[in-house]
Amino acid sequence: MAYSLSLSLLYLGLLCGNGLVSARGSELFAPDPNGGPHFTGCRSREQETFRCWWSAGTFQNLTEPGALRVFYQTKHPLFSEWQECPDYTRTVENECYFNKTFTHIWTSYCVHLRSVPQNITYDVDCFTVENIVHPDPPIGLNWTLLNVSRSGLHFDILVRWAPPPSADVQMGWMSLTYQVQYRVRNASQWEMLDLESGTQQSIYALLTDKEYEVRVRCKMSAFDNFGEFSDSIIVHVAQIPSKESTFPTTLVSIFGLIGVVILLVLLIFSQQQRLMVIFLPPIPAPKIKGIDPELLKNGKLDQLNSLLSSQDMYKLDFYHEDPWVEFIQLDLDDPAEKNDGSDTQHLLGLSHSGSSRILNFKSDDDSGRASCYDPEIPDPEDMASLLPGHSGRGEQHPLVSRSSSSIPDLGVQQTSEVVETPVQIQPAVPSWVNMDFYAQVSDFTPAGGVVLSPGQLNGSPEKKKEDENEKKKIQFQLVSDGAYTSETTARQFPADVPPSPGPEQGYQSFPTLAVEGNLWNGEYLVSASDSQTPYLLPEAPPVPILPPVSDYTVVQEVDAQHSLLLNPPSSQPTVCSHSPNKHLPAMPTMPMGYLTPDLLGNLTP
Amino acid sequence: MAEGSRLYFAVTVLMCAFVSINGVGLNDLLERASQLSDKLHSLSTSLTNDLDSHFPPLGRVMMPRPSMCHTSSLQIPNDKDQALKVPEDELLSLARSLLLAWSDPLTLLSSEASSLAHPERNSINSKTKELQDNINSLGAGLEHVVHKMGSSSDNLSSLPFPISTLGQDKTSRLVNFHFLLSCFRRDSHKIDSFLKVLRCRAAKRPEMC
Numbered sequence: 001m002a003y004s005l006s007l008s009l010l011y012l013g014l015l016c017g018n019g020l021v022s023a024r025g026s027e028l029f030a031p032d033p034n035g036g037p038h039f040t041g042c043r044s045r046e047q048e049t050f051r052c053w054w055s056a057g058t059f060q061n062l063t064e065p066g067a068l069r070v071f072y073q074t075k076h077p078l079f080s081e082w083q084e085c086p087d088y089t090r091t092v093e094n095e096c097y098f099n100k101t102f103t104h105i106w107t108s109y110c111v112h113l114r115s116v117p118q119n120i121t122y123d124v125d126c127f128t129v130e131n132i133v134h135p136d137p138p139i140g141l142n143w144t145l146l147n148v149s150r151s152g153l154h155f156d157i158l159v160r161w162a163p164p165p166s167a168d169v170q171m172g173w174m175s176l177t178y179q180v181q182y183r184v185r186n187a188s189q190w191e192m193l194d195l196e197s198g199t200q201q202s203i204y205a206l207l208t209d210k211e212y213e214v215r216v217r218c219k220m221s222a223f224d225n226f227g228e229f230s231d232s233i234i235v236h237v238a239q240i241p242s243k244e245s246t247f248p249t250t251l252v253s254i255f256g257l258i259g260v261v262i263l264l265v266l267l268i269f270s271q272q273q274r275l276m277v278i279f280l281p282p283i284p285a286p287k288i289k290g291i292d293p294e295l296l297k298n299g300k301l302d303q304l305n306s307l308l309s310s311q312d313m314y315k316l317d318f319y320h321e322d323p324w325v326e327f328i329q330l331d332l333d334d335p336a337e338k339n340d341g342s343d344t345q346h347l348l349g350l351s352h353s354g355s356s357r358i359l360n361f362k363s364d365d366d367s368g369r370a371s372c373y374d375p376e377i378p379d380p381e382d383m384a385s386l387l388p389g390h391s392g393r394g395e396q397h398p399l400v401s402r403s404s405s406s407i408p409d410l411g412v413q414q415t416s417e418v419v420e421t422p423v424q425i426q427p428a429v430p431s432w433v434n435m436d437f438y439a440q441v442s443d444f445t446p447a448g449g450v451v452l453s454p455g456q457l458n459g460s461p462e463k464k465k466e467d468e469n470e471k472k473k474i475q476f477q478l479v480s481d482g483a484y485t486s487e488t489t490a491r492q493f494p495a496d497v498p499p500s501p502g503p504e505q506g507y508q509s510f511p512t513l514a515v516e517g518n519l520w521n522g523e524y525l526v527s528a529s530d531s532q533t534p535y536l537l538p539e540a541p542p543v544p545i546l547p548p549v550s551d552y553t554v555v556q557e558v559d560a561q562h563s564l565l566l567n568p569p570s571s572q573p574t575v576c577s578h579s580p581n582k583h584l585p586a587m588p589t590m591p592m593g594y595l596t597p598d599l600l601g602n603l604t605p
Numbered sequence: 606m607a608e609g610s611r612l613y614f615a616v617t618v619l620m621c622a623f624v625s626i627n628g629v630g631l632n633d634l635l636e637r638a639s640q641l642s643d644k645l646h647s648l649s650t651s652l653t654n655d656l657d658s659h660f661p662p663l664g665r666v667m668m669p670r671p672s673m674c675h676t677s678s679l680q681i682p683n684d685k686d687q688a689l690k691v692p693e694d695e696l697l698s699l700a701r702s703l704l705l706a707w708s709d710p711l712t713l714l715s716s717e718a719s720s721l722a723h724p725e726r727n728s729i730n731s732k733t734k735e736l737q738d739n740i741n742s743l744g745a746g747l748e749h750v751v752h753k754m755g756s757s758s759d760n761l762s763s764l765p766f767p768i769s770t771l772g773q774d775k776t777s778r779l780v781n782f783h784f785l786l787s788c789f790r791r792d793s794h795k796i797d798s799f800l801k802v803l804r805c806r807a808a809k810r811p812e813m814c
Contacts, residue, residue, distance in 0.1 A: 048685055075670065075672040075677075100684055105684055106681065106683065106791055108672070171689070171801070172798070172801025172802055172805050173685050173798065175797075175801065221647070222646045222649075222794075
């Protein structure tokens with residue numbers, strides 16, 4: 001089907017070749033290059049009749065009338081053969097007029113210009129009538145003044161017209177669209193307004209005292225052929241002088257402006273500071289909440305430390321949560337009290353009572369350590385007494401690096417353990433301690449170091465401070481490099497420690513906390529042990545359980561009252577794991593510190 | 606009191622019935638229909654202009670004659686006098702027949718418009734779709750007019766459109782598209798003229814139209 005259609009199209013095209021144009025047609029042709037006879041145009045005025053004009057061109061011998069004749073052919077069903085022009089207009093030369101009878105709308109025409117004697121067709125023109133309609137110009141163009149502007153310089157007018165009488169718009173046979181043009185008189189360019197389907201249009205913003213020309217033309221809606229322009233009308237509005245009214249206005253406006261300017265200047269000068277703040281706000285200096293920046297710049301170190309410590313919210317929490325730490329905190333200002341410190345007394349007294357209510361050791365909820373401190377399992381005989389460090393000569397507080405698990409959001413590793421200074425063994429607490437794990441703080445160095453004395457397994461007096469002479473002093477190095485130290489730095493410390501008698505590995509290695517702004521002014525007590533890991537390593541060889549108390553013991557667990565329970569000397573090996581079951585793996589008599597699960601894995605053979 | 610309310614009720618019912626029977630006046634319907642046909646004709650003209658903007662000259666030569674439009678067999682009044690003589694029913698049925706004859710071809714055109722080898726393809730595509738919508742709404746509107754005028758609605762001429770595809774290669778598709786569109790443009794002008802004459806004859810005194 002499509003193939004046949006294409007073939008038929010091609011055939012038809014070839015058949016009707018030589019200048020066959022589309023149905024839209026064009027009534028005007030380019031002039032014959034030879035200058036021979038040709039059609040100059042075919043037009044219809046009202047879509048009921050049409051005319052065609054031709055010219056003989058340069059062929060002089062064809063100028064007499066009758067030499068050239070017009071034949072037309074239409075595809076109207078009734079008249080499909082060639083016919084000659086029905087009416088050669090007498091009054092107009094070279095015009096062929098098709099009246100109503102011969103005009104068929106929606107039918108295509110082809111007109112030929114022929115010279116009959118020679119039977120030569122000089123020109124062909126094909127079209128449909130509705131495509132060659134050029135309506136007559138509208139009539140009755142007039143204008144009325146709409147308004148004049150306040151200044152008297154501009155005015156608006158309304159232009160009206162009527163459709164051409166030849167076009168039957170009433171019946172709807174033709175629907176016309178109009179275009180209005182205007183210009184200043186004798187100017188070169190016409191201003192064109194938008195197409196208008198009604199019979200009136202407004203023109204705005206014309207200048208007074210100028211003469212304007214206005215004209216209008218029309219075309220059929222949805223077709224492209226405009227008709228001729230109507231005659232132009234002249235529009236002129238004289239300017240009304242009104243100078244006397246403008247003078248006071250100008251004066252008032254000038255004075256008003258000056259007043260406003262003066263007011264603005266006054267306002268700016270009076271509110272200069274505020275405006276400066278509004279427009280150029282000061283850049284806020286970085287500040288820590290609650291800390292006076294001046295103090296940061298000029299304050300002394302101890303003030304700063306106290307400030308920072310008091311500011312540290314986590315440390316505050318830690319304070320509240322771990323009261324036992326407070327016991328450890330030294331009161332540096334009152335050396336005389338350190339031996340009689342209520343904390344010590346408290347510790348000792350409590351230890352005598354054997355109650356488990358010694359210190360509240362808050363167990364951490366999110367403790368990462370393999371905590372052996374289960375608050376639900378009290379161990380009455382385990383007394384933990386944490387002796388506060390030696391009243392310091394150093395200005396630093398003894399460091400207890402609390403496990404950072406009390407600091408929830410610091411992202412601390414699970415390796416952090418509760419580190420405490422070695423605790424003093426109460427007499428009532430028969431906990432033996434492998435001195436490998438802990439060292440008793442015996443003294444403080446002026447530099448802020450804590451001097452540890454390795455505990456002896458014979459019962460040492462409670463007061464740790466008197467044991468310094470006999471005990472090895474293990475230098476603990478205070479790490480005071482700011483908020484925290486890293487594990488790597490902690491590992492470096494063992495190198496600085498003088499060798500201690502016996503296995504050294506027992507010392508707790510206080511884990512370093514990679515914690516921001518943490519406890520105790522950010523200083524941690526770092527064990528000088530040469531342990532491989534920051535964890536508490538129960539890698540010391542087994543030590544026989546000795547009934548006499550040693551200087552320190554291991555905080556084994558925490559009971560429900562948040563008391564520290566130290567390792568019972570005769571207790572079976574307990575594993576420090578995060579399960580309530582506490583059994584030491586493979587080192588039965590070893591007091592265990594904290595064990596993390598991975599540490600546990602390391603330990604089990 | 607009861608008498609008054611009953612009377613009031615009866616009057617309301619009568620008015621409602623009257624309004625529902627007449628509904629929108631015939632004049633308004635025809636006015637609306639002629640506006641739609643105006644729009645239809647403008648759309649088809651602008652479509653043809655778009656196509657002409659980049660039409661190969663060869664295509665013009667190959668363009669079929671208008672008599673090859675599938676609606677050319679319909680007998681229509683060719684000039685104003687004839688149009689004035691045709692009865693209104695027949696005018697209406699002519700318009701409706703033409704409208705009906707183009708619903709299938711427009712479907713084909715809109716399906717082919719998106720793959721046309723023409724730079725203005727998108728605009729052509731959207732306008733073709735709009736054309737389809739317009740034809741449908743105009744057809745529906747003329748149905749109302751038919752009922753309003755009371756003429757029989759079954760004397761429509763059938764103008765079959767046997768072509769199912771526009772062609773195999775791009776040039777022939779483009780040429781046939783253009784040809785169909787020019788046929789449609791002519792027919793939309795016919796529909797527009799007929800409806801405007803109808804509007805005049807239904808609204809004003811017949812001697813003026």
